[in-house]
Amino acid sequence: MSVNIELDKNRKQIAQQKKSRGQLSQRTKDHISGYLYISPFFILFGIFGVFPLVYTAFISFHDWNILGGKEFIGINNYAVLFSDPVFWISIRNTFSIWILSTLPQLFIALVLAFILNQAFIKGKQFFRLSIFLPNITSIVAVAIIFSSIFGEQYGILNYLLSLIGIDPINWKGSTLATHIAIASMVMWRWTGYNAIIYLAALQSISKDLYEAATIDGASKTQQFFHITIPMIRPMIIFTVILSTIGGLQIFAEPLMFSGLGGGAMEQGLTITLYLYEEAFVRDSFGYASSIAWVLFLIIVLFSLFNLFLTNRIKSAD
Numbered sequence: 001m002s003v004n005i006e007l008d009k010n011r012k013q014i015a016q017q018k019k020s021r022g023q024l025s026q027r028t029k030d031h032i033s034g035y036l037y038i039s040p041f042f043i044l045f046g047i048f049g050v051f052p053l054v055y056t057a058f059i060s061f062h063d064w065n066i067l068g069g070k071e072f073i074g075i076n077n078y079a080v081l082f083s084d085p086v087f088w089i090s091i092r093n094t095f096s097i098w099i100l101s102t103l104p105q106l107f108i109a110l111v112l113a114f115i116l117n118q119a120f121i122k123g124k125q126f127f128r129l130s131i132f133l134p135n136i137t138s139i140v141a142v143a144i145i146f147s148s149i150f151g152e153q154y155g156i157l158n159y160l161l162s163l164i165g166i167d168p169i170n171w172k173g174s175t176l177a178t179h180i181a182i183a184s185m186v187m188w189r190w191t192g193y194n195a196i197i198y199l200a201a202l203q204s205i206s207k208d209l210y211e212a213a214t215i216d217g218a219s220k221t222q223q224f225f226h227i228t229i230p231m232i233r234p235m236i237i238f239t240v241i242l243s244t245i246g247g248l249q250i251f252a253e254p255l256m257f258s259g260l261g262g263g264a265m266e267q268g269l270t271i272t273l274y275l276y277e278e279a280f281v282r283d284s285f286g287y288a289s290s291i292a293w294v295l296f297l298i299i300v301l302f303s304l305f306n307l308f309l310t311n312r313i314k315s316a317d
Contacts, residue, residue, distance in 0.1 A: 093269055108187070
């Protein structure tokens with residue numbers, strides 16, 4: 001009898017062990033399947049994101065003409081780059097265009113979003129679609145149109161200026177004029193995009209706040225600065241970060257407006273345009289890679305600064 005009881009216990013233990021091993025195996029399978037589901041993103045990101053970044057860093061330490069061999073030269077490309085006056089001109093142009101385009105753009109986008117969020121506006125869907133259309137317009141078409149608008153001899157803008165007694169401006173002949181023209185393209189294309197983002201943030205604000213402010217006698221301007229801006233501050237910081245990253249990588253607008261070289265005085269030469277010229281015009285891929293990595297580090301520094309600023313603002317609240 002005791003022998004049968006012992007055998008039953010052994011069978012139960014063996015069955016329980018098999019069951020636990022089966023459960024453990026199933027949990028392991030679930031974990032593996034989860035990682036397999038998300039693996040396509042990381043595989044593609046590694047191939048098209050991480051690998052080009054690492055390989056660009058590797059190439060930046062070489063003197064490499066794509067038709068010839070690679071020669072390791074250490075940090076010589078970076079040493080030449082930081083003593084290159086053309087590179088510093090491209091830095092100046094990039095930041096100048098970024099300031100002229102980003103600050104007015106975000107302010108106008110905020111005002112547009114505030115207006116479109118008002119109850120008395122009719123046909124809101126039409127206006128929302130209208131302000132977003134420039135963002136999906138071909139940048140080449142935009143550059144051609146704006147080149148006509150800013151033409152020295154037959155441009156619409158110079159014609160309008162002549163009506164009020166102002167002499168025609170050579171928009172491609174001076175640094176400030178070129179930067180204003182390029183910045184206007186960027187503003188026209190991205191103001192509506194940011195306005196839609198702000199509008200989505202505004203619609204999440206409780207109407208009770210505006211009603212209470214109206215009862216207390218606050219004007220629309222006071223409501224804008226004391227209710228609207230504080231409530232959508234995180235979204236404003238988000239658009240500032242995106243505009244900074246995009247503004248420092250501006251390429252198509254100066255290329256189409258000023259051409260390769262950025263014009264006669266290099267007034268339209270940006271960092272990415274200079275990078276393009278070094279890589280695909282002069283076939284200096286090692287030097288171009290060093291430019292790309294310096295631009296990458298500049299963007300990282302600005303992103304970290306924005307993160308620091310964001311944390312300070314949150315802690316102040």
